[in-house]
Amino acid sequence: MLTNPGGEQRPPVIPCLLFGGNQQNQAASALEYYGKVFSPSHAGGLYTYPEENGSVTSGAVMFSDIELAGNWFVLMDAAAGEAEFSEAVSYEIRVGTQDDIDYFWERLSAVPEAAVCGWVKDQFNVSWQVVPDSIEDLMLSPGAWKKLQAMSKIVIADFSD
Structure with a gap:
């Protein structure tokens, strides 16, 4: 939208986090975090925004835009409306190990x-899915679905019980 077209390349599709409602004026904090x-x-x-404008x-x-681990995101504070985050949109983080x-x-x-x-919600109410790269294989183990349903945080070792 406001990026320099002659500057650093951006992908053709970039998710946008619009901070409104209870998260109004939190985009700068989210960028830093x-x-x-x-x-x-x-x-x-x-x-x-150079001056107060509606609810901002x-x-x-x-x-604003930021690259996080190779993925670009746009973050904005809503100038109007009651934009709220919900589980209807979440971001999956694929990781390699339990430590990750x-x-x-x-x-x-x-x-x-x-x-x-x-699934987790962060301090800004944005939903994330923290999933091991091996989830497809883990889900093939006996009783995997039942084990997953009982978990909050995925514990890789619990699939081998």
């Missing part, structure tokens, strides 16, 4: 009652 959680990260453009405060994020699962779980799980089958 996600930049620390995901590695490598790389900030793109950042454009802020001066300095809130009009448009634990890493993301510790940083992104902020709503304990939302944690089920590897």
